[in-house]
Amino acid sequence: QQPVQSPQAVILREGEDAVINCSSSKALYSVHWYRQKHGEAPVFLMILLKGGEQKGHEKISASFNEKKQQSSLYLTASQLSYSGTYFCGTAFDYKLSFGAGTTVTVRA
Amino acid sequence: DTGVSQDPRHKITKRGQNVTFRCDPISEHNRLYWYRQTLGQGPEFLTYFQNEAQLEKSRLLSDRFSAERPKGSFSTLEIQRTEQGDSAMYLCASSLELSATNEKLFFGSGTQLSVL
Numbered sequence: 001q002q003p004v005q006s007p008q009a010v011i012l013r014e015g016e017d018a019v020i021n022c023s024s025s026k027a028l029y030s031v032h033w034y035r036q037k038h039g040e041a042p043v044f045l046m047i048l049l050k051g052g053e054q055k056g057h058e059k060i061s062a063s064f065n066e067k068k069q070q071s072s073l074y075l076t077a078s079q080l081s082y083s084g085t086y087f088c089g090t091a092f093d094y095k096l097s098f099g100a101g102t103t104v105t106v107r108a
Numbered sequence: 109d110t111g112v113s114q115d116p117r118h119k120i121t122k123r124g125q126n127v128t129f130r131c132d133p134i135s136e137h138n139r140l141y142w143y144r145q146t147l148g149q150g151p152e153f154l155t156y157f158q159n160e161a162q163l164e165k166s167r168l169l170s171d172r173f174s175a176e177r178p179k180g181s182f183s184t185l186e187i188q189r190t191e192q193g194d195s196a197m198y199l200c201a202s203s204l205e206l207s208a209t210n211e212k213l214f215f216g217s218g219t220q221l222s223v224l
Binding site for chain 2: 002030032034040041042043044047049087089091093094095096097098099100101
């Protein structure tokens with residue numbers, strides 16, 4: 001069963017912050033985040049493992065609350081290059097199930 | 109490391125025709141995945157291989173779909189008797205097996221299929 005993401009879309013001005021949420025009805029052992037720019041392949045951002053929080057990739061960080069079966073992706077001081085669709089994925093038995101995505105548009 | 113490559117990038121076919129797509133993974137990666145993506149949706153799992161063994165197929169995958177990965181290298185995805193509902197982007201991804209929950213997928217640019 002695929003995770004649920006919110007919001008569906010967000011529009012930002014350069015320098016603004018945003019949060020993307022991902023929730024699952026199943027117990028989570030890891031959450032994966034990918035970004036896909038228009039017409040391109042999804043690109044790996046980070047994996048959060050149970051009990052951990054990982055920072056990586058520019059000023060993009062994430063948290064993972066396994067009790068609530070949720071993860072949040074934080075876009076801090078957004079840049080034009082952050083524009084794209086962000087997908088969270090939950091892994092079960094070597095398969096990633098992706099959410100429907102959150103489209104982020106950063107304007108100058 | 110040349111990344112994951114897929115061929116063709118675009119395919120237009122008539123309903124009822126068969127189509128075949130090819131994926132060349134990153135050479136040292138032992139896992140290979142096929143996903144399907146439609147507009148406004150995330151990638152949807154279709155099937156995956158560990159080396160040459162096909163380990164799982166999605167329950168949603170029709171019998172018209174078949175995939176192979178001979179000798180654990182490149183993979184092909186064939187769709188027989190295409191239907192308009194098959195129109196989508198078909199993505200291939202590869203990875204090094206780490207664990208069931210800790211794999212980083214490298215995606216190809218996909219094959220965009222349009223069934224007329």
